[in-house]
Amino acid sequence: MHQIDPEMKACMDACHECHITCLHMAINHCLEAGGRHSEPQHIKLMLDCAQICSVAIDCIARKSERHANICRECADICRACAASCEGLDGMEDCVAACNRCAEECEKMAA
Template sequence: MLQRRHLPAALAAAGILPLPALAQGTGAPAHQMPGTRHGAMSVGDCVLVCVRSHAMCLETARYCTEQTSGHIAPGHIALLQDCAEMCQLTANSLLRRSSRHSVVCNACAELCETCAKDCEAFTADEQMKRCARVCRDCVESCRDMAKSPI
């Protein structure tokens, strides 16, 4: 399994993100797309947060289907899958520099917020807690990016 700290390099190797600006001597982090910094968040940063949330929601949906205790309702699994798809759509929108990215980012933030709240209801489940944290990161990132032109 690809570890999160290797995600920027893997995305660059797959041609999804440009090679790091470090190669150009700018000193920018490997996950930052050159020329796309907006305040504390860059387009590349937001893409990575969305991709991480996409993966976490899919992983958590799979986890939920494997639970034998029956404590995970089908509606929660559907919410996780919807959230994963929205995060993927948002990352795609940002990567192609869509002029409507703010609409997509706001929708993603709203869906991730709903997903995080649902996951937080499972107070004794570590997987659900992790998913909620990742979704909350995506909420913050997408809300910031929705305010920025790209």
Template sequence: MSHEYVQQCIEECLKCIHACNHCYDACLNEENVGMMKECIRLDRDCADICALAAMMMSRGSSHSKSICRLCAEICEACGNECRKHAHQHCQQCAEACFTCAEACRAMAG
């Protein structure tokens, strides 16, 4: 895997972390927070796995591919949940999640 390709995947993970953290915070401020529980949980899971994936790739870990495979799975789950909600922050998060999932799948081979 070329350095540029790895760097692109790391950048997508960082963008996803930002989008998930923003969505998480915005969901906590929604009128019906109870309806947003699964979205909030997945936002946290997704941000955490993206952070781990970015760290593993940045240090060239031999486990990067496995972590990226899992990251893609969690990003897709988060994106699917966010898509269910009409809030702009959820829709933006879904897009970031799906883009990151695609980059991580390519990275995982």
């Protein structure tokens, strides 16, 4: 049986948590909260973050030769998403998930 490298697993887990958190928060919190929470640029960034996390998981799982590039981009988008969410009421979980994912993806990209 093939075992997933612990570092790869940690990154995939962080990406999964970030994907779910950003998607859930964008649709179930930000759109309902309105105001700055629902500005198009913020919502688009959150959805971009969720999507790149999903792509990163797939690339890591199949050991794509491009996974380092994808993880580098994922970390960059996660950092931007965390910055966009900081200071908005109720977004602490999203900020934490994005920062954790960025840290794990930076390790994978190195």
